[in-house]
Amino acid sequence: MNEKRAARSLLVVAGLLLACRAALDSNHAPARFLETTPVEASTRDTEPVNAAPFAHPFGDDQLAIILAMGDLGEPPADPTNAVADDxxxxxxxxxxxxxxxxxxxxxxxxxxxxxxxxxxxxxxxxxxxxxxxxxxxxxxxxxxxxxxxxxxxxxxxxxxxxxxxxxxxxxxxxxxxxxxxxxxxxxxxxxxxxxxxxxxxxxxxxxxxxxxxxxxxxxxxxxxxxxxxxxxxxxxxxxxxxxxxxxxxxxxxxxxxVSRRSAFDRYAAALRRGDPEAPADFPPAAVRGLELFLGKAQCRNCHHGPNFTDKEFHNTLVPTPLSILDGGRFDGSKLVKQSEFNGVGPYSDDPTGEAELKIRYLAIDGHDHAKFKTPSLRNAAVTAPYMHQGQFGTLDEVVRFYSTMEGALTHTQHHPDPLMQPRNLTEEEIASLVAFLETLVDDRVPDELRSQPASPVLD
Ligand code: HEC
Ligand code: HEC
Structure with missing residues (x-):
């Protein structure tokens, strides 16, 4: 019990630190997030330390995964571009x-x-x-x-x-x-x-x-x-x-x-802090959808980490009505290795380290035919249509494909991902997964990024 209380105080302190960080981070945090920060901070101050956190269905392992998914930091450095942050x-x-x-x-x-x-x-x-x-x-x-x-x-x-x-x-x-x-x-x-x-x-x-x-x-x-x-x-x-x-x-x-302040992120932050109440914009259907995303529906196996992608390539057997023969990752690997503008080439500002490893260990592999990059799911709800040829018009259609695999390609020379098996989801499960994907939206484009600046020169 005492241990629990100590852990709880730690959570509160962590919550306050997080609120401070968010305030310091105001250059990057969209207004929607800032609006909620002071309110959350002041509620925290008046809350009894041992208030019960809101109920959720997640075990410790799942909780750790959710907290990590809800914590997208700044974009990673790019040493191959000396002016990346200029x-x-x-x-x-x-x-x-x-x-x-x-x-x-x-x-x-x-x-x-x-x-x-x-x-x-x-x-x-x-x-x-x-x-x-x-x-x-x-x-x-x-x-x-x-x-x-x-x-x-x-x-x-x-x-x-x-x-x-x-x-x-x-x-x-x-x-x-x-x-x-x-x-x-x-x-x-x-x-x-x-x-x-x-x-x-x-x-x-x-x-x-x-x-x-x-x-x-x-x-x-x-x-x-x-x-x-x-x-x-x-x-x-x-x-x-x-x-x-x-x-x-x-x-x-x-x-x-950058998009990293969605309803899901606020839900993860509330879990992290042990808030007494769940945020209202993360409805029960989304909680259920998140459970499925991590469990039965096996979405996280490819859409994982805070940007909801493994950053890799898979053959999902998505039907291609245009019958375009698309080599996908197989052709992509060849092209990037040959490119004079790749990260190890003469125009890279740092052809060592990560840039070198990426190219050196990239195999040209026939198994990579028809593999495509796993897209992030952040803001997917507002960027229809979906997949590399825009095959699906709605998230509902995408989830139904994962559920039944109806119309999946059957070309034998392709190597489908072993995870691409019908998931046989119920109507309720499909709707819940969609409800969860809809909480991954933070599509506010800051005013200063919306149009061409008056001058290309920054004074
Ligand atoms: C085997 C890895 C894998 C698994 C498992 C997987 N995905 Fe995907 N997902 C992908 C890849 C790869 C694409 C792009 C496919 C293409 O364009 O042909 C994709 C595309 C999508 C898209 C379209 C995004 C866009 O911007 O076009 C959505 C939405 C999506 N997946 C949701 C899900 C959901 C929900 C689940 C669980 C039911 C899931 N995925 C399971 C790899 C996977
Ligand atoms: C005619 C439409 C069109 C124009 C113009 C265009 N793009 Fe694209 N962009 C696309 C398409 C289509 C893809 C995917 C192509 C593919 O995978 O082969 C893409 C992919 C990208 C990607 C990769 C995203 C990812 O997640 O991998 C970036 C970045 C991008 N474009 C930036 C740009 C920039 C910068 C310009 C201007 C210099 C530009 N695009 C001009 C259509 C366009």
């Missing part, structure tokens, strides 16, 4: 993210598909820029917590990811030389760039730096490829460096797109 880089990156001049036609920006008013995605099944793509646009909520990027993980850093749509003819349809010239020719962009990275190369020298060019491996006669390969190797390296730096600025901006 506010000047984030400002320039945000400016570029909204800038349609970063395209072959002057009409496409990152926001064309990752719209901040639409939870950083486009609501379409398949993405469409200058042409239609064969995959669904991923939301950028919590993107910086990933280990690999894209559905197939063909980028190993957030900054190298950004370079790919910029040159994809179906997306921005531009090229690295044109982008370097854009920065060089616009006084504000040039100032912003040079304050962060130092002088740009002498792009005014048209003999050395043609107006357009990029490697086009699958079409060596493409004029952009011809122009690119005719350049001196060190000049190409200089343009690559500028291009990589643009990606690093965009990544610095994307690191701010």
């Amino acid at each position: 506010p000047r880089a984030a400002r320039l990156g945000q400016y570029l993210f909204f800038d349609e001049r970063l395209s072959g036609t002057g009409k496409i920006a990152c926001t064309s598909c990752h719209d901040p008013r639409g939870n950083w995605t486009d609501g379409r099944e398949l993405a469409s820029g200058l042409a239609q793509l064969t995959r669904h646009t991923q939301s950028l909520w919590n993107v910086a917590y990933n280990r690999w990027f894209f559905w197939d993980g063909r980028a190993d850093t957030l900054w190298s990811q950004a370079l790919i749509p910029l040159e994809d003819p179906r997306e921005h349809g531009g090229n690295r030389l044109a982008y370097a010239h854009l920065i060089h020719g616009d006084p504000e962009l040039k100032t912003a760039y040079e304050r962060i990275f130092g002088p740009l190369p002498d792009l005014a020298d048209a003999d050395r730096f043609p107006p357009e060019g990029r490697p086009v491996e699958d079409d060596p006669r493409h004029p952009h490829h011809v122009a690119w390969t005719a350049m001196a190797e060190e000049d190409r390296a200089q343009v690559n460096r500028v291009f990589a730096n643009l990606g690093k600025c965009i990544a610095a901006f994307e690191r701010r797109i």
Whole structure:
């Protein structure tokens, strides 16, 4: 009994510390969370120390898992990007993210598909820029917590990811030389760039730096490829460096797109503190859904940790009505190993440590065919449709698929994940799982991230 009381006081102290941390953390905490903090802190002060915590069905093991899931910290450091946390880089990156001049036609920006008013995605099944793509646009909520990027993980850093749509003819349809010239020719962009990275190369020298060019491996006669390969190797390296730096600025901006104050997080915090009452926005159906998520429905086996993903790839046998042959992780692994912009390449700011281990131990494995990245489930309730081709329109449909596996692919050459077995959930269980997923929403986009800043230069 005494032990219990001591533990309880410890919990209260921890709760108060947490409230202080939240107050200090106010730069990052959305208003919704701040509004509740002072109230919680003052209730704590007047509460008798031995008040009974609210009832819940979780054992100690499950409790530990829940507390960990409800504690998403700051995005992990990215040593491959020296400006990842430089506010000047984030400002320039945000400016570029909204800038349609970063395209072959002057009409496409990152926001064309990752719209901040639409939870950083486009609501379409398949993405469409200058042409239609064969995959669904991923939301950028919590993107910086990933280990690999894209559905197939063909980028190993957030900054190298950004370079790919910029040159994809179906997306921005531009090229690295044109982008370097854009920065060089616009006084504000040039100032912003040079304050962060130092002088740009002498792009005014048209003999050395043609107006357009990029490697086009699958079409060596493409004029952009011809122009690119005719350049001196060190000049190409200089343009690559500028291009990589643009990606690093965009990544610095994307690191701010964070969601970690959902109803579920408040529930976990209340459990952690031993509050006498459960938060009202975590209804009994969500409690039941959480139980299923950890238990019978086996969701946590892949969607685990505070961002609800194992950061790995699985073949979930989701039906592909378009019959697109998508190699998934198998192709992604090959591409990321080859990329000159990967974390161990010449444009990485730290090709050692984690970056090196990721690439070195990445096997090119036939078993990885049709495997796709486990998405985070934070904000999934507001980012329909779902899966790599937008196969499902609602969370209800997704959960029903896990329940019955109806329509699952049967290709024998694929290696389905052993966890993909029908879960035979009841109607009540399906509804509860959906109710739980709906508590993972914190979709308030801070005002300062919603639009293009007036200037790319941070004073
Ligand atoms: C034409 C629509 C379109 C445009 C424009 C576009 N994207 Fe995307 N984005 C997508 C699609 C589709 C995917 C998934 C593609 C895949 O897996 O092959 C994606 C994936 C991503 C990812 C990976 C997310 C993850 O969880 O792995 C990031 C980051 C991203 N885009 C950022 C950007 C940035 C930055 C820009 C601008 C430079 C941009 N996108 C422009 C459609 C677009
Ligand atoms: C074997 C690992 C695994 C298990 C177990 C698993 N998932 Fe998934 N989940 C994935 C992968 C991988 C994807 C992406 C699949 C694709 O795009 O083809 C995904 C996609 C999703 C999506 C769509 C998210 C989005 O943004 O597109 C939701 C929602 C989801 N899972 C919920 C669940 C729930 C609920 C359970 C438990 C019933 C569960 N998952 C069990 C691996 C898993």
